[in-house]
Amino acid sequence: MARAVSNRRKLIVTLIAWTIGLAIFFPILWTFLTSFKTEAEAIASPPSLFLFDWTTENYAEVQSRSNYSLHFANSVIISLGSTLLGLLIAIPAAWSMAFVPGKHTKDILMWMLSTKMLPPVGVLIPIYLMFRDTGLLDTRMGLVLVLTLINLPIIVWMLYTYFKEIPVDILEAARMDGATLWSEIIYVLTPMAVPGIASTLLLNVILAWNEAFWTLNLTAAKAAPLTAFIASYSSPEGLFYAKLSAASTMAIAPILILGWFSQKQLVRGLTFGAVK
C-alpha cells in the first residue's frame, strides 16, 4: 500500500531538501566557479556567482608553474597500483574464506579488521626510518606498498561479503557436471564475482586517492600525489585563490564522479558489511 502523499507536502519537502543539499554542496560549487575567475575576481567584494569573465588561465598556470600533471600521474599510479596489488593478494584470500571456511576463518577476518584500527602514528617512526634507510622515501613504489597494506583489510572484507553471496549450490552443480577446479573458477565463479570485485576496486581507488597521512609524511617533490601537492598551498605567495581552486577542482573531479557511482558500495565497504 503506497502512502498517499499530498502534493503540497511533497513540494515543501522538495524545497527544504534542495536548499540543504545545495548548501552542503556549495563549497565544492564555489571552488569550481572560482577556478574560472581571475585572481582579482576571486577575492572581489561583492563576490559574483556566475557573472564574471570566465577564464581557463588558472588551469594552464597551475600546470606550467608546478608540473601538475606529474602529481596527477602520481595519484593515478599510487591509487590504482595499490588497489590492484591489494586485489591480487586479497582475491585468493577472500575466495578461500568464503568457499572453504575453516574453524578459524572468522577469527582471521576479525584480526585483519583489527589491523585497520592501528592508528598510523603508532607505526609512523619505524616506517619512516625503514623508508629512509631503504631509499623508499618519496617514491611511488613506497607509497604503493604502504597504501596496499593499509587498505588490504578493507579489500579482503568487501570481497568476502560479496563472495559470501554467491550460492554454493551452483558450485556443487558444476562439480557434479564434472567441472574441474579451474573451469569452476573461470566459468562459474568469476562471472558472478566480477561486480563485487569492480565495486571493491572503485571504493579502494577512492580511499587511496584521498589518503592524506602517509602521502603527506612519506613524500616530497618527486612522488607527491595530489593530496600532498595541494597541501603546498598552505603557505602560498601572493594571490592564489583561483589557482588553488583550479588545482583542487582537477584533484577532486575524477574521484567525485567515481564516488557518485559507488554510493552503495561505499556503505558496505566502510561498514565492513555491518550495514548493507
Place this chain on the structure above:
Amino acid sequence: MATAHSRSAARLMMSPAVILLLGWMIVPLSMTIYFSFLRYNLLSPGTEAWTGFDNYRYFLTDPAFFDALGNTLVLVLGVLVITVIGGILLGLLLDQPFFGQGIVRILVIAPFFVMPTVSALVWKNMFMNPVNGLFAYLATAVGLEPFDFLSHAPLASIILIVSWQWLPFATLILLTALQSLDQEQLEAAEMDGAGPVNRFTFIMLPHLGRAITVVILIQTIFLLSVFAEILVTTNGGPGTATTNLTYLVYVQSLLQFDVGGGSAGGIVAVILANIVAIFLMRMIGKNLDA
C-alpha cells in the same frame, strides 16, 4: 563439501594476505615499542640509550599531552554529535518522497569524496579567511565585524571542516538503514494513533540503533587520526589549541626528531584506539554470526 585437499589449498591462498598483514602489524609496532624505551634523537645519532619508562613519564606529564588529549576528545565528540544528529535529520528528510531525490542525494554525499587537504584549504581560505573569505563578506554585508575563525575559534573551525567531510558518511549509512525499515510497521503504528514523534522514538530510533553505533565507532577510528586538516590549516596552533594526539606525535617525531618520545606517544595513541576498537569488533563480530 570441503576436502582435505581443498582445505590446504585454501590455507595457501590465504597466506600471502595473512603474512603481509602480520608483518605490517608486528614489525613496525614492535619497533615503536622498542624505540619508546630508548633515548633516541635523530639529530644526535649514536647516542641511543635505554631509559626505561622515561619517555612515557615525559610524554604523559607534558602539558601539551593533556592539551592534545583534550583536543582529541573535543574534536572526536564534537564531530560525532554534529554528524550523528545531522545525519539522522538529513536521513529522515531524504527518505521522504520529493522531486529530484537522486540529485539531492548526490549533492549531499559529495563532500565525502573531497580529499582532506582540499577541503581544509578551501574552507580556510575561501570561507573562513577574515579578509577575503565569503563569511567575512556576509558578516560585513549585514553590518557585523568579520570573525577570524581560525585564530579565535580554531578548534571549532576544524570541527566544522571535519564535520562537513563526515556528515555525508553518517547520512548515507543512516539513510540506508532507514530505507530498510518495514513500511507496514510504520503504517500500523500510525493507524494505532502514534504521532510522528512517537513513531520516531519507538520505531525508527530502535531500528537505527545499530547503524548509529556503526557510524559512531567507524568515525571514531578515523577521527582519532585526523591529521591533514590540522597540518594545512593551523599547524596545531595557536599554541597547542588544535594539536590532537596524532599531530603531537608527528611534531615530536618528525619535526623535533625525538624518536623515543614520539614512539611513546604513538603507543599511547595505539592504546586509546584499541579501547574503541574492542567495542567496534564486538559489533561487527556479532553481525558475522547473523
